[in-house]
Amino acid sequence: MENPPVTLTISQLNRRARQLLETHLPLVWVEGEISNLSRPASGHWYFTLKDEQAQVRCAMFRNRIGLTTFRPDNGDHVLARCRVSLYEGRGDFQLIIEHLEQAGYGALQRQFDALKTRLAAEGLFSDSHKAPLPGMPRRIGIVSSPSGAALRDILSVLGRRFPAIPVRIYPTAVQGREAAAQIADAIALANEDNQCDVLIVGRGGGSLEDLWSFNEEIVARAIYHSRIPIVSAVGHEVDFTIADFAADYRAPTPSAAAEVLSPDGAKLLDRFREMEGLLLRTISRQLHAASQRTDSLGKRLRHPGEQLQHQRRRLTYLGERLRQQMKTACAQRQLNLQHLHKRLGTVHPGIELQRQRQRHRDLSERLQLAMGKQLVQKQQRWKNSLQLLNAVSPLNTLERGYAIVADQQQQILRHARDTSPGERITARLMDGSLQCTVDKIIPE
Incomplete structure (x- = not known):
């Protein structure tokens, strides 16, 4: 026996349809023209969005309307961000508007x-790239x-x-x-x-x-x-x-x-007029000052004859001063010359030559004394060094009966183990060397 088909009420059907739309369709942007706009006392907006071929009912609730920057009207072309839904009471497909703006403006x-x-x-x-504007x-x-x-x-x-x-x-x-x-x-x-x-x-x-x-x-x-x-x-x-x-x-x-x-x-014209007035006042002051100076110079101006007489007296006065100064200068020069003659007598070449010869003799004597003293000191140092050198000289050691033994390569032998029987060695004495052959090594 077949199971009876599942029967849904209209409310259940509309609810499932609304849930399906809201679950599977995200927020979308829709563009269209507003018509049938209604603003009831509830504060919500209800209207239709349409284009040339279709239309859809829309609802925008009061809490979202407060965020809208413009007041739409019928015929406005708008851009809406919305959720796709269904009004269960009438089974009407509708859009729930979250944001509304004028079409074109938002995109731009x-x-x-x-x-x-x-x-x-x-x-x-950048401000650093901006150029200043010209003043004029x-x-x-x-x-x-x-x-x-x-x-x-x-x-x-x-x-x-x-x-x-x-x-x-x-x-x-x-x-x-x-x-x-x-x-x-x-x-x-x-x-x-x-x-x-x-x-x-x-x-x-x-x-x-x-x-x-x-x-x-x-x-x-x-x-x-x-x-x-x-x-x-x-x-x-x-x-x-x-x-x-x-x-x-x-x-x-x-x-x-x-x-x-x-x-x-x-303003520039007013400024020019102000500068013109200032310039005219300045010129007037300068002309007045020049006029006063001209008057003063005119009063000081004297007849050429008076000027010549004054210059003649001045020339006579200056000539007298010049003669007096020349006499004083000549007297001073004579005194200087006499003083130089006296100084020349004290530095005569013959006297200076005699003084230098005496100085040469003194220096020669001092040099000979110093050289003799240095020679005695050097001889004594040489004797001391010779005695010291003789004390540590190998020849002095050989003179006491010792010998210096070397192998065929002229290497000094210090130990008996440094040679072997049959090897030829050289023994240096005070007055000569001996060529020897080692017969036997006797350890100490």
Whole structure:
């Protein structure tokens, strides 16, 4: 008899289906358009995500809504991180939303963060690489759209603050697929021209997608390799791009970039007027002082005849002083000459020669005495050494009846065992040597 089939209730079936979905499907990312959005008093959100071919019901609970950075509405294109589940009460397949963000923005933001981290690690944002901005630029280059509001704002500020600064425009697209390459080419062209002291690279405000050209790696590297200092002026003050980090200076807006690079013409004019007043006052004082000095010199000016008479008297006075000084100098020279004659008499060559001869005789006598004394000392030392040498001389030993015995190789024999019977030996005596043959060795 067959077993009856297992029968499940609807609740059991839906529960098993929910458990199966939640167990076997991990968190997934889903992109779609919001419709049928409902925000009941419970604080939860219920809506449908759809694309061109299908739709799915979604629920986002209050504890996750508090972490959402924007408030969605019907028609919004969103990106959701969610769990796949099933509502048991109605058997509806649904998604439980854990995180919700605008589609496109989140992906671009992640791409922005990844590129920023990588370029920072390579040193493209290093402060040590950033160049200072010129205080008074000779020419400013602008890399931007020729029809954009940013260019008009920059030119307006430059014209208002300091219109004397010439401007070179490098037109380029600032939005779209080809914009990044055009911006990089414009920066390279500006460096090749080398006509500008500084470059403003930027555009007006917009969404993250609109500003994305300035987040491209090619633009960041073009800014980094630029020999000309670059001011990044992209969007509004709250907008940050990769170009801002790579640039030598980041301006919050294009207008702010123009203000940073251009001096205030009105303040300079006021300063020039102040310096003009100071210069005029200085010149006036100097002219007044020169006038007073001229008056004083005019009063001191005398007639040429008086000057000649004064110079004649001075010449007479100086002539008299010169004659007096010459007489005094001649008298002094005569005294010096007499003194030298007396000194010469004391050092006459004949007297000096006689003194040197006497000194030579004294030295000769001292030398002979010293040599005789040295000779006696040397002879005594030689006798002492001879007696000492004779005391230890082998010949003196031989004279007392001893002999020096050597083998055929002339090696001295000190022991009887150093030879053998039949060997020829030599015995040296005081007055000669004996050739002997050993007959027998007699040990002591």
